[in-house]
Amino acid sequence: MVLALKKQYSDILEPYLQIQGGVPLKGMVSLPGAKNSALPSIVAACLSEEEVTLHNVPVDLNDVKQLVRLLREAGADIRMEGSTLHCSGKNWKGGTLNAELAGKIRHSLLLLGLSAKWSKSLFLPLPGGCSIGNRKHDLHLFALQELGYAMEESDLGLHLKESEPDQEVELRFHYPTFGGTLNVLFAAVSSHSVVTLRNAARNPEIVDVISLLTGMGADIVWADESSLRIRGVGKLHAAEHTVMSDRIIASTIIAAVGVTKGSAVIGNASVSVLNAEVAAWRRAGLMIADGPGGIHVEWAGTLQTVDVETAAYPAFHTDIQPLHTALMATARGRSVLKETILDGRFAYCDELNKMGAKISVVEGDFKCVNGAQGQLAIIDGQNKLYGADVIATDIRGGAAVAVAALGAEGQTRITNLYQLERGYGNFVELFTALGAQIERITP
Numbered sequence: 001m002v003l004a005l006k007k008q009y010s011d012i013l014e015p016y017l018q019i020q021g022g023v024p025l026k027g028m029v030s031l032p033g034a035k036n037s038a039l040p041s042i043v044a045a046c047l048s049e050e051e052v053t054l055h056n057v058p059v060d061l062n063d064v065k066q067l068v069r070l071l072r073e074a075g076a077d078i079r080m081e082g083s084t085l086h087c088s089g090k091n092w093k094g095g096t097l098n099a100e101l102a103g104k105i106r107h108s109l110l111l112l113g114l115s116a117k118w119s120k121s122l123f124l125p126l127p128g129g130c131s132i133g134n135r136k137h138d139l140h141l142f143a144l145q146e147l148g149y150a151m152e153e154s155d156l157g158l159h160l161k162e163s164e165p166d167q168e169v170e171l172r173f174h175y176p177t178f179g180g181t182l183n184v185l186f187a188a189v190s191s192h193s194v195v196t197l198r199n200a201a202r203n204p205e206i207v208d209v210i211s212l213l214t215g216m217g218a219d220i221v222w223a224d225e226s227s228l229r230i231r232g233v234g235k236l237h238a239a240e241h242t243v244m245s246d247r248i249i250a251s252t253i254i255a256a257v258g259v260t261k262g263s264a265v266i267g268n269a270s271v272s273v274l275n276a277e278v279a280a281w282r283r284a285g286l287m288i289a290d291g292p293g294g295i296h297v298e299w300a301g302t303l304q305t306v307d308v309e310t311a312a313y314p315a316f317h318t319d320i321q322p323l324h325t326a327l328m329a330t331a332r333g334r335s336v337l338k339e340t341i342l343d344g345r346f347a348y349c350d351e352l353n354k355m356g357a358k359i360s361v362v363e364g365d366f367k368c369v370n371g372a373q374g375q376l377a378i379i380d381g382q383n384k385l386y387g388a389d390v391i392a393t394d395i396r397g398g399a400a401v402a403v404a405a406l407g408a409e410g411q412t413r414i415t416n417l418y419q420l421e422r423g424y425g426n427f428v429e430l431f432t433a434l435g436a437q438i439e440r441i442t443p
């Protein structure tokens, strides 16, 4: 009876976003803290016995909630006060991690580096995160073994055994893995070793975590543009750190302004952490500049097409490519997006096609950095997109369909919100502040 009643109002029985498109966005919004800096920062904060305080943590994100649960179960002390977290690892016990929690987030991998620091063995069931391709962890295993830790891998997960790291180590990644770089930092900062890591990731989120670690007493320097030198200092101490703003959410707003022909000021943001992306969008015709209060973005006429190729920072970010696709789906003409990092990152294109976009995903003549067959999205820009029922395939795929929906004619309903809400805690508030007609509906 209850179900039948609900069906009268909606045929969808899970929470969904309802967006009435076509309103040009206008106004000012402030960015929350960055998911991809907050998650490793919380793990980093647990490298200290003394309390480390983190501000501007996006505590509404599903991934932050899961990570905090996972860390607490393994012995971390984490106290939450609004968006501030107080963390300490003094009671860290390691052990076998909860498989369901570890399998929901990619950064459960970082608990290996954390447990290495506390000399506690750890069994990590297979990590999760967005389903966007073959997300390998061989470089994590390689790095920890190079540092001198005993590691075993099975079909069920990764086992770090109690072991003493080597004194002086130099290692090189064949690709600057984001999470792998963090694991090296975490395992090395408070050891008694000197570690040189060549071809390290240098994303702004890594720089933010390094600034937190340095505040905790770590000795980390860039030996050259892409090499980190880490001198273990034994113990880390109390510190206070504010997590950087989310540059991927800034990109989401820029793309939404583009498709809705609007204008906005994005508070606590700067184009300096989005150079490759902003360069592409300026070529497309958007006006984007740092100004009073943050990034100013304005639609300035029909969008032109721009081809994009993703690669490690400072090149165009793979997490931002779905937002670029949404923008190009409304531009004049054909553009090509080449994804070189993750082989399964175009699932959202089928969803955009349900809204009238014309995107074909084809094999390219290249391999992704994980060795898998690479793909291209060929996007034929359309005058208009139309509302439809679509799903959030993953965090950024979900954001891409939401962006397209904001500019589309008619109503869009987006389900599978758990994925979107792993990375966007306040999607509705963010876009309502810019005048969007958007609601989160719980049937």
Ligand SMILES: CC(=O)N[C@H]1[C@@H](OP(=O)(O)OP(=O)(O)OC[C@H]2O[C@@H](n3ccc(=O)[nH]c3=O)[C@H](O)[C@@H]2O)O[C@H](CO)[C@@H](O)[C@@H]1O
Binding pocket: 035, 036, 037, 039, 106, 107, 133, 134, 135, 136, 137, 138, 139, 140, 141, 175, 176, 177, 178, 179, 180, 318, 319, 341, 342, 343, 368, 369, 370
């Ligand atoms: C929580 C978080 O911050 N996630 C980000 C992080 O993920 P993540 O840390 O997983 O990204 P990596 O840079 O490690 O992975 C990128 C590529 O390298 C490959 N690889 C990685 C590790 C490894 O041991 N072996 C290997 O081959 C992966 O399969 C993938 O194809 O960076 C990605 C790439 O910028 C982003 O999409 C994610 O949003």
Ligand SMILES: C=C(OP(=O)(O)O)C(=O)O
Binding pocket: 035, 036, 063, 105, 106, 107, 128, 129, 130, 131, 132, 319, 395, 396, 423
């Ligand atoms: C891919 C992402 O996250 P994760 O690595 O946590 O799946 C993302 O933030 O877009």
